[in-house]
Amino acid sequence: MDDQVKHQRRKRYSGTYPKTYETRYKELNPDQHQETIQKVIQKGNTPAGMHRPICVHEILSILDIKPGQIGLDATLGYGGHTQAILEKLNFQGHLYALDQDPIELPKTKQRLEALGYGSEILTTLNFNFKDLDSVIIESGPLDFILADLGVSSMQIDNPNRGFSYKTEGPLDLRMNPNVGIPAHLRLLQLTADELEGMLIENADEPYAKQIAKSIRVHLESGHPIETTTDLSKIINNTLKHLPVSTRGEEIKKSSQRTFQALRIDINQEFDVLYEFLEKVPHALKPDGKVAVLSFHSGEDRLVKKSFQYYFRQGIYQEIADEFIRPTMEEQTSNSRARSAKLRYAIKK
């Protein structure tokens, strides 16, 4: 062999996809890629950088919005529900819209402004809805309130925010990155028992004990858990003994539930929802209406309990007997609608 011939390093295969989230998803610039967006929606998915509002028709029929009313959308997100409400208000009255996310809120505000919804009809506030009482000081009592709980598609799809086990990013999971600590630091604070409790209480995780133990063993042996992939790998390893026939599906579900449990903990989602639900009856006018869209049993239980409690107290005149589900058509066309449950209450 001619050792004069220098070893040539093989060029790295760069794959067929562009590398970054921004370049990978054409849909991120909705105005320029309408055709791509329509294709994604037809497949029952949500285009990256967008959020499709759920149960819009059902929510509007519950809230029965009239021009001139004053209302609150407690979870602005991409502004889909907000826009539908603003159309009903028809430039008369006022809508307050909150979101604790300081990254997405300005983008949505700009999008709505471009549609003609300026500060005379819409006030957007980077607030947590637990602080509803502060909003009421400015708005006065409300004709209606909407809360569409949980995370938006934009938050899940952005790897830099760490909400998804599917893409690598820092394990953060904060809806407001200016408040609290990221999930990778939170993991350092919890004992195996506490981790197990968190996985059970926040997500009914059947492998809670095993996953909690693996996380602690990993950390105590000096290995950091700093990224979404670090945590995903631990879940994969913990469940690798499961039968091949079910392993893939079980790992996927446990990963979803573990990330959900951690997200609920990091954002104190049950605490803030409880506080919000306690303040709602005091924020509504007589005959004022509230609608809440939730996405897992823990949330729905809190909403149901609160509505029933104030109904028994005679503060609500009517509450939903049962939760309302999106139509089958909506569930088929939007996979994120499948777990949605809608409840409402009307103040006396």
Ligand SMILES: C[S@@+](CC[C@H](N)C(=O)[O-])C[C@H]1O[C@@H](n2cnc3c(N)ncnc32)[C@H](O)[C@@H]1O
């Ligand atoms: C499911 S999305 C709402 C989507 C919106 N209805 C739409 O049509 O685009 C939930 C949004 O609520 C926000 N959020 C969640 N909890 C919140 C809280 N406690 N206070 C304020 N905003 C919150 C999230 O940041 C996210 O943007």
